[in-house]
Amino acid sequence: xxxxxxxxxxxxxxxxxxxxxxxxxxxxxxxxxxxxxxxxxxxxxxxxxxxxxxxxxxxxxxxxxxxxxxxxxxxxxxxxxxxxxxxxxxxxxxxxxxxxxxxxxxxxxxxxxxxxxxxxxxxxxxxxxxxxxxxxxxxxxxxxxxxxxxxxxxxxxxxxxxxxxxxxxxxxxxxxxxxxxxxxxxxxxxxxxxxxxxxxxxxxxxxxxxxxxxxxxxxxxxxxxxxxxxxxxxxxxxxxxxxxxxxxxxxxxxxxxxxxxxxxxxxxxxxxxxxxxxxxxxxxxxxxxxxxxxxxxxxxxxxxxxxxxxxxxxxxxxxxxxxxxxxxxxxxxxxxxxxxxxxxxxxxxxxxxxxx
Amino acid sequence: xxxxxxxxxxxxxxxxxxxxxxxxxxxxxxxxxxxxxxxxxxxxxxxxxxxxxxxxxxxxxxxxxxxxxxxxxxxxxxxxxxxxxxxxxxxxxxxxxxxxxxxxxxxxxxxxxxxxxxxxxxxxxxxxxxxxxxxxxxxxxxxxxxxxxxxxxxxxxxxxxxxxxxxxxxxxxxxxxxxxxxxxxxxxxxxxxxxxxxxxxxxxxxxxxxxxxxxxxxxxxxxxxxxxxxxxxxxxxxxxxxxxxxxxxxxxxxxxxxxxxxxxxxxxxxxxxxxxxxxxxxxxxxxxxxxxxxxxxxxxxxxxxxxxxxxxxxxxxxxxxxxxxxxxxxxxxxxxxxxxxxxxxxxxxxxxxxxxxxxxxxxxxxxxxxxxxxxxxxxxxxxxxxxxxxxxxxxxxxxxxxxxxxxxxxxxxxxxxxxxxxxxxxxxxxxxxxxxxxxxxxxxxxxxxxxxxxxxxxxxxxxxx
Numbered sequence: 098x099x100x101x102x103x104x105x106x107x108x109x110x111x112x113x114x115x116x117x118x119x120x121x122x123x124x125x126x127x128x129x130x131x132x133x134x135x136x137x138x139x140x141x142x143x144x145x146x147x148x149x150x151x152x153x154x155x156x157x158x159x160x161x162x163x164x165x166x167x168x169x170x171x172x173x174x175x176x177x178x179x180x181x182x183x184x185x186x187x188x189x190x191x192x193x194x195x196x197x198x199x200x201x202x203x204x205x206x207x208x209x210x211x212x213x214x215x216x217x218x219x220x221x222x223x224x225x226x227x228x229x230x231x232x233x234x235x236x237x238x239x240x241x242x243x244x245x246x247x248x249x250x251x252x253x254x255x256x257x258x259x260x261x262x263x264x265x266x267x268x269x270x271x272x273x274x275x276x277x278x279x280x281x282x283x284x285x286x287x288x289x290x291x292x293x294x295x296x297x298x299x300x301x302x303x304x305x306x307x308x309x310x311x312x313x314x315x316x317x318x319x320x321x322x323x324x325x326x327x328x329x330x331x332x333x334x335x336x337x338x339x340x341x342x343x344x345x346x347x348x349x350x351x352x353x354x355x356x357x358x359x360x361x362x363x364x365x366x367x368x369x370x371x372x373x374x375x376x377x378x379x380x381x382x383x384x385x386x387x388x389x390x391x392x393x394x395x396x397x398x399x400x401x402x403x404x405x406x407x408x409x410x411x412x413x414x415x416x417x418x419x420x421x422x423x424x425x426x427x428x429x430x431x432x433x434x435x436x437x438x439x440x441x442x443x444x445x446x447x448x449x450x451x452x453x
Numbered sequence: 454x455x456x457x458x459x460x461x462x463x464x465x466x467x468x469x470x471x472x473x474x475x476x477x478x479x480x481x482x483x484x485x486x487x488x489x490x491x492x493x494x495x496x497x498x499x500x501x502x503x504x505x506x507x508x509x510x511x512x513x514x515x516x517x518x519x520x521x522x523x524x525x526x527x528x529x530x531x532x533x534x535x536x537x538x539x540x541x542x543x544x545x546x547x548x549x550x551x552x553x554x555x556x557x558x559x560x561x562x563x564x565x566x567x568x569x570x571x572x573x574x575x576x577x578x579x580x581x582x583x584x585x586x587x588x589x590x591x592x593x594x595x596x597x598x599x600x601x602x603x604x605x606x607x608x609x610x611x612x613x614x615x616x617x618x619x620x621x622x623x624x625x626x627x628x629x630x631x632x633x634x635x636x637x638x639x640x641x642x643x644x645x646x647x648x649x650x651x652x653x654x655x656x657x658x659x660x661x662x663x664x665x666x667x668x669x670x671x672x673x674x675x676x677x678x679x680x681x682x683x684x685x686x687x688x689x690x691x692x693x694x695x696x697x698x699x700x701x702x703x704x705x706x707x708x709x710x711x712x713x714x715x716x717x718x719x720x721x722x723x724x725x726x727x728x729x730x731x732x733x734x735x736x737x738x739x740x741x742x743x744x745x746x747x748x749x750x751x752x753x754x755x756x757x758x759x760x761x762x763x764x765x766x767x768x769x770x771x772x773x774x775x776x777x778x779x780x781x782x783x784x785x786x787x788x789x790x791x792x793x794x795x796x797x798x799x800x801x802x803x804x805x806x807x808x809x810x811x812x813x814x815x816x817x818x819x820x821x822x823x824x825x826x827x828x829x830x831x832x833x834x835x836x837x838x839x840x841x842x843x844x845x846x847x848x849x850x851x852x853x854x855x856x857x858x859x860x861x862x863x864x865x866x867x868x869x870x871x872x873x874x875x876x877x878x879x880x881x882x883x884x885x886x887x888x889x890x891x892x893x894x895x896x897x898x899x900x901x902x903x904x905x906x907x908x909x910x911x912x913x914x915x916x917x918x
Contacts, residue, residue: 110713115888116642122890123649126897134901271459275901276908 134283135274141290143282146254146273152290160205160212163306164219164255167201170305173225174201178306179216180234181208183372183429185308187436192232195444202306209239210352211260212250217356218259221363231360232443233369233407235398236429237390238338240349309433313426324423331427332378339385345393353397357406367407369398370443373415373435378428410443418442454496456707457660459907462900465493466711469615473715474640482636483606486715490613494578497619501577504542509612511538512587516594516601516608532595539584546577551782579619581779583612585746590626592750599627607633616711620704622722622742629717637716648713650886653896653903655706660903662871663700668909669864671696674856675832679841682854686845692864693832694825695871698727701740706881721882727824727875730816731809732796735824747776762805766798773797780831785839789830796823 142149146161167174175198178187182204189200203216213233220228251257254273273279301309316322360367371391382388391413402409412418415435419442424435431439454461469489476482495502515535519528550571560567590608593599602608608626611633617624674681674689681689705722712719726739736744748757755768770791777790803809810816826843833839844850886892 110641110643110647112641112643113646113888116646118890119646119888119893120642120649122893123897126894127900130898130901131904134905271463272908275459275904277905278908280905 131275134280137287138274138279138283141283141286143286144273144279146279152286159302160250160253161255162302163203163205164253166302166304166306167203167220168223170199170201172199173223173227174199174305175227176200176230176232177216177220177228178202178204178232178234179208179213180204180372181236181239182206182308183236183431184232184234184436185306186310186426186431186433187232187234187440188307188433189305190307191437191440195440196230198229200305202308204234204306204308209242209250210346210349210356212256213239214352214356214359215250215253215256215259217359217365219256221359222259226363228363228365231365231367232440233367234372235369235394236372237345237387237394240345240353240394240397241343241390242346242349307433310426314432317432324425328375328377328425328428331429332375332381335374335378335428336382336385336387339382339387339390343386343390345390345397350397354401354406357401361406368410368443369401369407370410370412370439371395371398372429373412373417373420373431373439375425375428376415376422412439412442454493456704456711457656457903457907459904460496461493462904462907465489466714470714474638477638479636480606483604483610483633487606487610487613490610490615490618493615494613494618497578498575501575501580504546504577504580505583505613506609508539508542508584508587509609510605511535512591512612513602513605513608515591519591519595520601528595532591535591536588539588543580543584545572546574546580548778548782550574555784582621582623583618585623585743585779586612586617586625589623589746589750593625593627599630602626602630603634614712614715614717616708616715616717617719620701620708621740622705622708622719623746624719624742625746628720632717640714640716644713644716646888647886648710650884650896651706651710651713651881653710653900654881654884655703655708655710656903657899658699658703658706660703660906662867663696663703664906664909665861666692666696666699666864666868666871669861670868671832673859673861677856677859678833678838680852680854681842681845681856682852683845683848685854685856686842688857688860688865688868690825690829690832690842690846691872692868694727694828695868695875697828697831698723698875699871702881723880724882725875725880727821727872728817729820730813731804732793732800732820732823735820736793736797743776743779747772751775758801762802765801769797769801770794784836785830785833788836788839789827792827792830796827 139147140149141152143152144161174189176189176192176196178184178189178192178200185202185204185206187202187204189202192198192200203220205212205216217231220226250260299310299312301311303309313322317324357367371394378387395409395413398407398409401407415422418439420431420435420438424432426432454465456462472485472489473482476485491502491505494505512535515531518531522528522531550573553569553571557567557569590599590602590611594601602611611624611626611629614624670692671689674685674692677685678689702723709719709721720742722740722742724738724741726735729735729738752768752772755771756764757768758765771794773794774787774790777786777788777793780786780789810819826846829842829846830836830839833842841850845852
């Protein structure tokens with residue numbers, strides 16, 4: 098710490114005749130790039146944030162997209178399917194055929210209890226709320242973990258205001274347009290739907306929220322789908338989530354009760370079932386926490402049934418609804434063939450699913 | 454509000470510049486600058502704006518009182534009262550809980566179990582910076598080196614000025630008084646060009662280097678601090694060495710750039726510190742505005758380099774102990790300050806004996822290693838964590854390791870490249886910024902690349918001080 102050192106230094110700045118051109122070019126490039134990026138993201142809407150709808154979303158941020166689809170349904174849905182990605186292949190058309198009511202699939206990726214609550218409140222907030230029945234596909238993963246996280250939900254502009262503990266981020270307005278993730282996804286969108294159009298998409302959503310998997314369906318039709326290896330590898334991945342001992346999260350179970358109470362107050366009947374997993378996963382995960390968690394979840398649902406809050410339908414095993422182990426995309430996601438059978442069973446096998 | 458946020462770059466800054474350069478009357482401009490700076494601060498927590506106004510008012514009033522008084526004792530009394538007031542604010546908000554908690558810990562060791570009340574108040578962002586800005590003003594007026602501020606408005610604009618408000622550089626009123634006096638009404642394009650370069654490069658240092666290294670290397674490894682083997686601990690320490698330099702020097706570059714956009718000149722705060730060949734040189738190149746503040750208002754009044762080696766050593770230890778405490782109320786900062794004080798004292802003593810390394814590369818390497826060891830103390834959450842890391846780095850502890858899978862390869866590459874830049878490339882103050890159209894377009898693209906990474910806001914390391 099020498100006393101002879103300089104205390105303050107300021108930079109010498111010399112004027113140049115090129116300064117004006119530099120500033121104009123800087124401003125034009127900055128504004129031009131930001132506007133171009135915003136337009137690209139807005140038009141391609143890769144995370145289904147804006148509801149532009151010109152290009153189907155290529156990533157799994159489906160909450161806002163489904164909210165936009167729900168708003169646009171005419172007539173308004175009277176039966177709504179709630180759950181995670183595992184129920185996204187349940188056909189609303191099948192439900193309508195069985196019930197005679199317009200249906201909508203509001204299953205969302207990685208859906209958890211607070212998602213279901215937020216979706217219900219979102220639907221209630223809409224000007225035309227005609228929902229009379231909810232079909233809730235429950236699974237242990239939707240009721241474990243920390244209820245304060247809700248990351249996917251926190252990113253949903255349409256749903257986040259309906260769950261108090263998930264705070265909205267004011268910077269979201271900007272990050273929707275100018276984030277590395279949205280820019281890269283927009284470029285991928287353009288690539289996929291503009292330059293690589295012939296390739297079938299992995300996923301697509303129908304206007305009633307029903308999810309199709311065109312690429313896999315095509316492979317299945319042509320006998321090129323390696324179902325056995327896919328089921329085994331995904332089974333291994335899912336099994337690892339249950340290796341640590343776990344209990345259902347009291348917070349998330351509380352969210353479920355909130356949903357049930359609010360549904361009852363609104364005169365909405367709730368039918369719950371546990372989404373069945375592939376028998377390979379049932380075997381693989383026999384020594385993990387999965388069986389105990391599933392039993393605990395069923396206990397919660399049956400207890401709610403005794404309180405008159407819901408009707409529970411037993412669908413844990415394929416034999417419960419005449420399911421077929423070959424009708425799976427992977428260890429947890431059924432194809433629509435199994436899903437139709439499940440829906441038919443939920444409605445006590447009455448009637449017949451007309452859509453095939 | 455963070456510099457690296459959408460709100461700041463896309464809304465606040467353009468509006469602030471429009472208002473500042475759009476207004477013509479001096480009073481209107483100063484009012485505007487003060488108010489937008491308060492808004493900038495209030496964005497974080499509006500409850501602490503009155504505290505800053507109170508501190509500003511006290512310093513302004515004290516400066517006037519000292520300048521008006523012809524009685525030396527009265528002047529000294531006012532200065533002492535002002536110092537008590539300013540340091541009292543710091544003591545309450547920053548140090549009270551630390552000292553009480555430490556005393557409680559000591560009492561427990563002696564078998565007592567007191568339960569003294571803790572305040573548990575939120576630490577106002579940047580309180581250490583604006584308090585030091587203000588204190589230097591009053592002391593300079595007391596010393597007769599500076600005339601008191603001409604108006605409260607001018608002084609409050611100086612204290613609150615958003616480019617330096619929350620993380621420096623520590624700007625002295627002595628440097629700003631003439632600039633406030635000669636406020637220009639038209640911007641100089643040359644200043645804007647340099648300001649934009651400094652802002653853009655500073656942003657890139659923060660967002661594209663420091664944040665990436667922090668997320669991909671430093672945070673994952675430090676989260677396993679107790680279990681790192683020697684190589685992992687060194688990588689973690691070197692990663693933090695890169696992170697803190699690029700973070701803080703990036704912030705300083707941005708602050709200087711923003712000041713230029715407003716037509717003000719701020720002092721340089723970093724001058725390639727890792728190239729220093731002695732610890733004394735390091736402190737003349739690292740956080741220069743703090744080093745010079747400590748030198749002028751603490752070290753020299755204590756006696757400076759005059760006197761015996763013992764006295765000089767005491768002065769250095771005390772100065773750096775307080776410098777460490779300035780950074781934060783924690784034992785790690787106390788130890789870090791003492792460590793640097795001891796290094797400076799040892800360096801000073803060896804220099805007196807003429808025992809300094811002749812080969813500069815050797816001296817630079819030794820200084821750099823000493824600094825890296827210091828950063829371990831600075832980064833650690835506790836002294837025991839620091840000791841565990843240092844134990845691993847020295848080979849005294851031999852944990853199993855196995856945490857490298859947590860490290861992002863790109864962050865590793867970036868850390869190596871950034872270290873090479875620290876040692877080999879000119880710093881932002883040495884660069885001659887190109888002024889071609891292509892350079893302008895590239896700079897704009899660089900800023901957009903940074904903006905795209907704002908979605909994950911990361912505060913600056915020095916905000917906590």
